[in-house]
Amino acid sequence: MLPVPEGAYGNFFEEHCYVVLHVPQSLKATQGASSDLHYWVGKEAGAEAQGAAATFVQQLQEERGTLTVLHREAQAHESDCFRSYFRPGIIYRKGGLPSDLKHVETNMFNIQRLLHIKGRKHMSATEVELSWNSFNKGDIFLLDLGKMMIQWNGPKTSISEKARGLALTYSIRDRERGGRAQIGVVDDEVKAPDLMQIMESVLGRRVGSLRAAMPNKDINQLQKANIRLYHIYEKGKDLVVLELATPPLTQDLLQEEDFYILDQGGFKIYVWQGGLSSLQERKAAFSRAAGFIQAKGYPTYTNVEVVNDGAESAAFKQLFRIWTEKRSRNRRLGRIDKLIHVKLDVGKLHSQPELAAQLRMVDDGSGKVEVWCMQDLRRQPVDPKHHGQLCAGNCYLVLYTYQRMGRVQYLLYLWQGHQATADEIEALNSNAEELDTMYCGALVQEHVTMGSEPPHFLAIFQGQLVVFQERAGHYGRGKSAPTTRLFHVQGTDSYSTRTVEVPARASSLNSNDIFLLVIAGVCYLWFGKGCNGDQREMARVAVTVISKKNEETVLEGQEPPHFWEALGGRAPYPSNKRLPEEVPSVQPRLFECSSQMGCLVLAEVVFFSQEDLGQYDVMLLDTWQEIFLWLGGAAGAWKKAVAWGQEYLKAHPAGRSLATPIVLVKQGHEPPTFTGWFFTWDPYKWTPDPSNKEVVEGSPGTASLISEITAEVNSFQLSRGPGNGRAGAMALQALKGSQDGSGNELIRGPKSGGVSSTSASINGALPREQLMHQAAEDLPEGVDPARREFYLSDSDFQDIFGKSKEEFYNMATWRQRQEKKQLGFF
DSSP states (O other): OOOOOGGGTTEEETTOEEEEEEOOOOHHHHSSOOEEEEEEEOTTOOHHHHHHHHHHHHHHHHHHTTSEEEEEEETTOOOHHHHHTSSSEEEEESOOOGGGGGOOOTTOOOOOEEEEEEESSSEEEEEEOSSGGGOBTTSEEEEEOSSEEEEEEOTTOOHHHHHHHHHHHHHHHHHHSTTOSEEEEESOGGGOHHHHHHHHHHHOOOOSOOBOOOOOOOOOHHHHTOEEEEEEEEETTEEEEEEEEOSSBOGGGOOTTOEEEEEETTTEEEEEEOTTOOHHHHHTHHHHHHHHHHHHTOOTTOEEEEEETTOOOHHHHTTBSOOOOTTTHHHHHHHHHHHHTSOOOHHHHHHOHHHHHHHTOSSSSOSEEEEEEEETTEEEEOOGGGTTEEETTOEEEEEEEEEETTEEEEEEEEEEOTTOOHHHHHHHHHHHHHHHHHTTTOEEEEEEETTOOOHHHHHTTTTOOEEESSOTTOTTTTOOOOSEEEEEEEOSSTTTOEEEEEOSSGGGOOTTSEEEEEETTEEEEEEOTTOOHHHHHHHHHHHHHHOSSOEEEEETTOOOHHHHHHTTSOOOOOOSOOOOOOOOOOOOEEEEEEEETTEEEEEEESSOOGGGOOTTOEEEEEOSSOEEEEEOTTOSOGGGHHHHHHHHHHHOTTOOOTTSOEEEEETTOOOHHHHTTSSOOOTTTTOOOTTOOSOOOSSOOHHHHHHHHHHHHHHTTOSOOTTOOSOOHHHHHHHHSOSSSOSSOOOOOOOOSSOOOOOOOSOSOOOGGGTTTOOGGGSOTTOOGGGGGGGSOHHHHHHHHSSOHHHHHTSOHHHHHHHHHHHTOO
16 A cells, blocks of 8 residues: 555545545534545456555554444446545546556646546546547537647536536646646637547547437435435344334444444445444454345445544534534533523624524524515505514514625515415515515525424514414404414513414413413413523513503412303313423535436535535535525526425434424525534635625626637637637647747636536637627627637737736636726726
8 A cells, every 4th residue: 555645635546446534624614523434446456456445444444443434436437525625526546557656647747538527516527438439418428639638528518517617627737747738628610610620630530429428327315315324233153134223313222242234225335333343353344245236236335434432523423313412512611501591692792703603593583573474465564563573373474684705785574484385485485586586696595484483583572472273363254253262372582482372272382381361352471380590581571562451470280260251161181391402413515406307306515614615506415404505606506495304304314393494595695504514714715896786696707708718729829720610720739839838838818617608609809899899799709708808919918918828817717807897908
């Protein structure tokens, strides 16, 4: 086993095996999680290589102890955890001779190879036969000719795949050529004749049509929810595999002296080893998993993850209904409980987003509140005097406006009562879209179900949230207001208190709570024997909403006769202390969302950061108590996002509550309750200059990038010369020229991970008078109006802008726009 240089990370030779050790550096990302040790097997690796790697893994495992998660990875079938280490993608390389152990030779230009690029969030590039037979309509192919790299995008590839493919192409160029290679992109063969001629000079002329797109074989969430737990033990000389349970699984099924296999739909196998299992059993973990895979008839490349008692991965723990950390649970929950019961410091919530995220509070709830009720499928404003009075049969929009870091921010709650009809729920969503349009897409939208309101929603009503069973003010619909009503006061402070109407009968009472009984307008505060002073204080706040008349205090055991008569007579009721809902100690997880055959497909990004959020992405962040759907500025499937969140909850093997709040967040409008889950967050990453009043999208669009690559290619004289029907001689000479790296190098424009195409319709630089102060329709054919300055010659650009193109494109986007406006290039 030889160490791999850091510059070659992500390159894997098919005849080799690799061992990858990852030790998390971020305490926030791991919350005490273990390290990960991966054993990777190339598809052409021999028995000797596999044996050497396995031995090395065992040595490392013994050295590091039980706080290490072991993974067996097979080429092209790696776990999301493994793929997350290598961004923007993994490169599979042919061969495996000793000379190849150098992995990457920087500045090597004498090369001809074809890479097949595919994937979603996790891309991979595989060396394939240098032939048109390798191509298909649904993937991306990179023809690497040393000084020239041509990315060919299949006609069925999505815009996000093209963007990620280009990011990987840039990465290969920068790492293997030191940035000194041209990149051309063929998005439409008809519009890129010169690049196609170069491709045909290497691959020959294509005969026949391209192969159809290869169907994706991604595992959807329903398949991943099919889990079974097996108890593995020895009986004599035989190994017994006993099916123990199906979802929902509970943690107490795992006994520390035993050994278990958890089968997740056949696509992944987990091996759990109890703390009292022997060293011999631990060494046999992979072999037992391999035997199980063979017995089940699963593919040999099935992923295996071995976890130890007390060092389980986040993915494993979230397969169980509740997972409690043995050592840190009481300390962690106690700290959060203490924080939420003190008066919140708004400054701390703003300066410490991790605190806002844990408490689920963007501020203390003192901002501006507007409420609309859905009536006759239209939103009707609610009088501020009745803002906290909701009805189980209605739906409401609650718009909360606050300031953070000098910026006005918005949070729109979509509250859905238990008795609301499907039409009302649909009207709620459509009215929310209208409001979001009115606010130029700046609203963070949180879908809230009655009874599962987050702390901040409760805080904005300051303990005066009351949910009535009947429609407020709508008793005229053939009904009269009941003379006897019973309300349950739930909570001990303004961040946790709601008052909900319950059936007016004795069995609804509980000795440890407070209830408000309204009889003919008179309100009786019934204090159970187990209630405390905080509960009593909040009950007196709630009573002002329910009744403006006299109130009387009634202690449990001292009720007057008419109290029981109003409830239909005495009856048994609970007296046991209600335990607070247990919040699992789980690590937040980030997934990319996509759809395949109508089913949700997720790709997890482990040890995530802000850089993992791309403009074409729809990302799902699961913090257990909330589901965030983050929408990139150019994401095309944002209308499906909430439905994807609901599908995720329904298919979750842990039996998640469907009432879990779902929060819709758009790029550039992230609240601290979202950003606080990231180790670092740059709030200005997607923010334009405040003085620029024009609506600015987060990233440049497709057309602009197409023209950038066009200009790059033409800067290298790949375009046709006047009267020349063939590719320019300079282009072909560059491909065959010396390897000293001098001469015709690429003049780099603004680098981007976006989608690019190229054509050869523009012959070099254009005169400044054809570009300055021109309407879009008057520009020369093929010029992108948003990037017209890029078509200037270097000397004209320096003369007009007072700087080089490289200096200009290294500036912030808003500053580029400002200069272009002043100089007539906008």
